[in-house]
Each structure stands twice: as C-alpha cells, then as structure tokens.
Amino acid sequence: MVRGKLKKVAGSLVLGVGLMSGSVMAGDVVEKPKVLIFDVNETLLDLASMRSSVGEALGGREDLLPLWFSTMLHYSLVSTVTRDYHDFGQIGVASLRVVAQNNGVELTDEQAKKAIITPLLTLPPHPDVKEGLARLKAEGYKIVSLTNSSNKGVQAQFENAGLLPYFDARYSIEDIQIYKPDLRSYEWVLDKLDVEPEEAMMVAAHGWDVAGAKEAGLQTTFIARPGKALFPLSKKPDHVVKDVNELADILQ
Amino acid sequence: MVRGKLKKVAGSLVLGVGLMSGSVMAGDVVEKPKVLIFDVNETLLDLASMRSSVGEALGGREDLLPLWFSTMLHYSLVSTVTRDYHDFGQIGVASLRVVAQNNGVELTDEQAKKAIITPLLTLPPHPDVKEGLARLKAEGYKIVSLTNSSNKGVQAQFENAGLLPYFDARYSIEDIQIYKPDLRSYEWVLDKLDVEPEEAMMVAAHGWDVAGAKEAGLQTTFIARPGKALFPLSKKPDHVVKDVNELADILQ
Numbered sequence: 001m002v003r004g005k006l007k008k009v010a011g012s013l014v015l016g017v018g019l020m021s022g023s024v025m026a027g028d029v030v031e032k033p034k035v036l037i038f039d040v041n042e043t044l045l046d047l048a049s050m051r052s053s054v055g056e057a058l059g060g061r062e063d064l065l066p067l068w069f070s071t072m073l074h075y076s077l078v079s080t081v082t083r084d085y086h087d088f089g090q091i092g093v094a095s096l097r098v099v100a101q102n103n104g105v106e107l108t109d110e111q112a113k114k115a116i117i118t119p120l121l122t123l124p125p126h127p128d129v130k131e132g133l134a135r136l137k138a139e140g141y142k143i144v145s146l147t148n149s150s151n152k153g154v155q156a157q158f159e160n161a162g163l164l165p166y167f168d169a170r171y172s173i174e175d176i177q178i179y180k181p182d183l184r185s186y187e188w189v190l191d192k193l194d195v196e197p198e199e200a201m202m203v204a205a206h207g208w209d210v211a212g213a214k215e216a217g218l219q220t221t222f223i224a225r226p227g228k229a230l231f232p233l234s235k236k237p238d239h240v241v242k243d244v245n246e247l248a249d250i251l252q
Numbered sequence: 253m254v255r256g257k258l259k260k261v262a263g264s265l266v267l268g269v270g271l272m273s274g275s276v277m278a279g280d281v282v283e284k285p286k287v288l289i290f291d292v293n294e295t296l297l298d299l300a301s302m303r304s305s306v307g308e309a310l311g312g313r314e315d316l317l318p319l320w321f322s323t324m325l326h327y328s329l330v331s332t333v334t335r336d337y338h339d340f341g342q343i344g345v346a347s348l349r350v351v352a353q354n355n356g357v358e359l360t361d362e363q364a365k366k367a368i369i370t371p372l373l374t375l376p377p378h379p380d381v382k383e384g385l386a387r388l389k390a391e392g393y394k395i396v397s398l399t400n401s402s403n404k405g406v407q408a409q410f411e412n413a414g415l416l417p418y419f420d421a422r423y424s425i426e427d428i429q430i431y432k433p434d435l436r437s438y439e440w441v442l443d444k445l446d447v448e449p450e451e452a453m454m455v456a457a458h459g460w461d462v463a464g465a466k467e468a469g470l471q472t473t474f475i476a477r478p479g480k481a482l483f484p485l486s487k488k489p490d491h492v493v494k495d496v497n498e499l500a501d502i503l504q
Binding site: 063066067070071073074075077078080081082083084086090091094097098101102103109179181182183207208211212215216227228229230231232233234235 | 315318319322323325326327329330332333334335336338342343346349350353354355361431433434435459460463464467468479480481482483484485486487
C-alpha cells in the first residue's frame with residue numbers, strides 16, 4: 001500500500017443504500033487513512049442471532065428486537081446528556097424490561113439478563129469480516145475498534161468471535177463514560193491514537209455513528225448491513241459499502 | 253392552596269407502574285412546587301391517534317409506531333451530541349424514512365411528511381387533560397409547557413387541541429437547540445422562569461424526561477400512560493400518577 005496516496009471517489013447517496021453501494025463523494029479527493037476505527041455491534045458482529053433470545057423474553061415478539069436496540073441506543077445517550085452513566089449491558093437489560101412492560105410482558109431483571117448478556121457476548125461475526133480484516137491488515141492498515149460496549153464486554157465478544165488477532169487496539173467509551181456519537185468520544189480516541197481527524201476512518205453500520213464521526217472530521221465508511229439505513233439529515237459518508245471486503249477493495 | 257406547604261409522600265416504585273400508582277418517595281418531605289412544567293407529546297396529547305397514518309406509510313405495519321418514535325427520540329439526541337441541530341418535525345420525517353427502509357418499504361420524503369406532519373399537529377388531548385389542568389389552574393399553580401417540538405409546532409398543537417388557555421407560557425428547546433433530557437434544557441427553562449430547581453415540577457409520561465429533570469434537581473411526576481414505563485436505572489420520580497387528574501388530587 002502506498003501511504004498518503006490520493007484517491008478520487010465519486011457518486012452520491014443518502015437513503016436507498018440497499019439498492020446502491022460503492023464509493024460516494026464527500027469531497028472530490030480523499031487521502032487514504034492511517035488508521036481504521038471499527039464499530040463492533042452490528043458492524044462486525046451479527047445482532048440478528050439474538051432475535052430468538054430477545055423474542056422469547058418478550059413473549060414471542062421477535063419483531064421487537066429493533067425496538068429493544070433502539071431503546072438501548074436512546075437511553076445510552078440519555079445517560080450521557082443527563083450525566084448519569086451506566087454500563088451498556090446494564091442499559092440493555094433495563095431497556096429490555098421497559099420494552100417488555102410497554103408490551104404487557106412480565107420480565108424480571110434476572111430474566112432480562114439471561115436473555116441478553118450471554119447472547120450479546122457470543123454474537124457471531126458477519127461472514128465477510130475475517131477475510132476483509134485480514135486483507136486490510138495485509139495492506140498495512142492500523143486497525144482498532146471503538147464501541148459503546150464495556151472493555152470487558154468487547155474483549156469477551158472478540159474472544160468468542162475470534163477477532164482478537166485482527167486488532168491493534170480496542171477502545172471502549174467506558175473509559176470516558178460518554179457514549180457515541182457524542183463528538184467527545186471520537187476526539188478522545190483520536191487523541192489516544194495521536195492522529196488528526198482526517199487521518200482516521202470510522203467504519204460503522206449505523207447512520208448515527210458515521211454521522212458523529214463525520215461531524216468530528218474523520219473519514220467515514222458506512223457498511224450497509226441488511227436493515228441499516230443512513231440518516232437522511234446527516235452529512236454523507238465518504239464511502240458506502242456492502243461489507244468489509246468491499247472496503248478492502250476500495251482501500252487497497 | 254397553601255403555598256410552600258410541606259407534604260409528606262411515601263412509597264416506592266421503579267418498574268411496574270401499570271400495577272401501582274400514587275405518590276412515591278424521593279425524599280421524605282417535598283415542598284409544593286411554584287410552577288408545573290408539562291411535557292407535551294404523549295404526556296398531554298395522544299400519539300396513538302397517529303398509528304394509522306404511520307402504519308399506512310409503513311405498508312400496514314402499525315406495530316412500528318413505537319419504533320418510529322424511539323428512532324426519532326434517539327436521533328434528537330444524536331443531533332444534540334453531534335452539534336448538528338434539526339427541527340423535531342424534520343427528525344420525525346427522516347426517522348420514518350429510516351424505519352421504512354429498514355423494513356423494506358419505499359417511502360419518499362413527501363410521503364413521510366404527509367404521514368406525520370399534519371397528524372402530529374392535530375393530536376387529541378388525553379381525556380383527563382383539560383379537567384386536570386383546569387383544577388391545577390384553579391389551585392393557583394403557574395403552568396407552562398416544555399417540549400422538543402418546535403415553537404410553531406407546539407402552538408399549532410395547542411390550538412388544535414384547545415389547550416392554549418391553560419398555559420402561562422410555552423417553551424421549546426428550539427430556542428437553545430438542545431433536546432430534552434439534556435440537563436441544559438431544564439436549566440434553561442428554570443432560568444427563564446426565574447425559579448430554583450426544587451421550586452419546579454416536571455410532569456411527563458417519559459422515563460427519560462423525568463430522569464433528566466430529576467438529575468437537574470427538579471421535582472418530578474411521571475404520568476404512567478398506557479405503554480409507558482419508567483427506566484429502571486434512573487432515580488425514582490417524586491410521584492407516579494395515572495393521569496393529570498390524579499396529579500391535581502395530590503397537589504390540591
């Protein structure tokens with residue numbers, strides 16, 4: 001890989017990422033990043049594997065998995081803006097109890113923990129992840145993770161998914177108790193990495209994550225996993241790809 | 253009403269508000285508030301009336317109304333923490349498009365606007381609201397609203413719902429572009445009202461709203477509307493009631 005090589009990207013997209021992927025414009029010319037920062041849940045690991053355990057806890061309502069995850073994301077930011085930090089796992093458990101109650105299902109704290117904690121720690125990687133990461137690593141990229149999960153949580157997730165060897169470092173917002181996509185979470189990791197915003201690329205399957213990273217000045221790649229759309233009001237990411245392999249194609 | 257009268261409240265509750273309502277403890281002794289600050293959407297106005305328009309836009313999936321609202325709430329805080337403000341109505345439209353796409357439904361911006369904007373501005377009040385507010389007003393309480401909706405939006409909502417006469421003032425976070433429950437939103441309205449935190453009571457049907465107000469030092473009342481649960485990790489509100497009439501019973 002030639003470091004600092006200029007790459008011209010073109011195209012445009014806001015919604016409709018399921019129909020169209022590939023490089024998209026943010027500016028005309030983008031310099032290759034020095035470090036790739038990967039989000040973890042949904043981006044690397046497949047949350048859909050939790051559908052049955054969450055559904056069972058919710059009295060058979062497997063369709064409520066997205067509402068549970070959305071509620072957890074909402075309350076993670078509630079925790080940040082009210083300065084009342086709780087661990088992402090705890091928020092996940094509490095959010096499941098809220099979704100259960102709002103849907104007339106009785107669920108104890110113990111039952112909620114059982115439905116979530118072990119499945120969340122044993123999510124399988126998406127099928128493209130290991131090959132894509134191996135290719136990016138072979139190209140010489142520094143690869144790190146930045147997650148809302150706790151340090152201990154993401155370590156277990158990576159161990160179970162066999163992802164430990166691909167990463168130079170793992171960062172958790174637990175250390176600063178400020179959830180993504182608060183701009184301070186990206187600024188903190190850039191400081192730890194000792195790079196300028198434009199030298200880093202945030203890679204995520206969440207519109208809100210790439211939106212925050214873009215506002216913080218990073219390059220961004222949106223992985224359009226099934227059922228994941230960009231947020232129409234946010235700045236466009238530099239790239240939209242279908243998986244990590246396609247990102248490796250672009251960055252080779 | 254005797255101003256500043258001390259009132260002893262007791263009881264305790266975190267989840268299970270559907271089963272149990274009434275005064276609950278926060279401290280042993282609570283002084284009656286000088287001003288009541290009401291949240292608007294869901295607290296005073298019935299969002300369920302939008303189920304059919306949102307469901308129609310989502311290809312018949314009326315069950316997705318809570319996911320749409322949760323996505324809107326999440327993105328309102330994304331907007332705050334990434335310092336990229338958009339109007340609550342715009343966020344609502346964009347969130348509906350995201351939920352549509354994530355569920356394989358094609359929906360244009362115009363269709364999303366049509367499904368949301370007019371219905372949101374014409375939400376009916378819950379049946380207890382006018383009587384409850386009239387009683388609180390007769391007791392001499394200063395009554396204001398604080399909403400994530402825009403100034404223009406909440407004015408239209410109150411006009412259409414016939415709520416204008418009950419309020420001494422209306423506040424929208426549009427003026428500071430910081431969504432509830434960011435602590436700064438409550439601090440801002442306290443400053444406008446020129447009262448200390450403990451002299452005000454936030455009244456809302458959302459766990460995250462009373463949680464933020466509590467962290468900001470206000471008295472809080474949770475209205476346990478059907479399908480609305482408190483967040484288990486947050487501090488308990490001072491009161492949990494089933495409707496505004498029950499709040500009027502407590503504050504008389």
